[in-house]
Amino acid sequence: MESEMRGATIGPGGKAYAGMLLFRIGAPTEAVEKVTVGLQGGVFDADADSGPIEAPLPGDAPFLNIDDNPLVSYWNVSRDKAEEYMFEAAGGN
Numbered sequence: 001m002e003s004e005m006r007g008a009t010i011g012p013g014g015k016a017y018a019g020m021l022l023f024r025i026g027a028p029t030e031a032v033e034k035v036t037v038g039l040q041g042g043v044f045d046a047d048a049d050s051g052p053i054e055a056p057l058p059g060d061a062p063f064l065n066i067d068d069n070p071l072v073s074y075w076n077v078s079r080d081k082a083e084e085y086m087f088e089a090a091g092g093n
Contacts, residue, residue, distance in 0.1 A: 010077065019073040019086035022066045029065035033057075 010016050023029045038052045057064055073085040 014077075015079075016075045016077055017079045017082035018075050019082045019089070021071040021086060021089050022064060023070070024067060027067040027069075029067050031063040032066055033063050035064060035066075 035055045035057065036052045037055045071089060073082055073089075076082040076085075
């Protein structure tokens with residue numbers, strides 16, 4: 001997704017946010033029961049020690065619908081900024 005890539009330092013116990021656009025309206029989807037996320041820096045696969053992690057599903061959701069082209073934004077220290085990129089990528093005004 002289009003988002004601004006900037007360096008951010010997150011200390012112990014800090015938080016970072018990335019937007020995930022899992023499907024587009026009208027696109028065929030597949031229900032998945034888990035989501036695995038690869039934590040990458042600015043260069044793909046540059047850190048062999050940062051393997052994928054299983055991300056919890058939101059709330060008590062038993063599954064998520066995902067189309068064949070999910071997108072993610074860069075990490076942001078602002079949740080509002082991550083949501084803004086999500087809204088724009090989904091076609092919001």
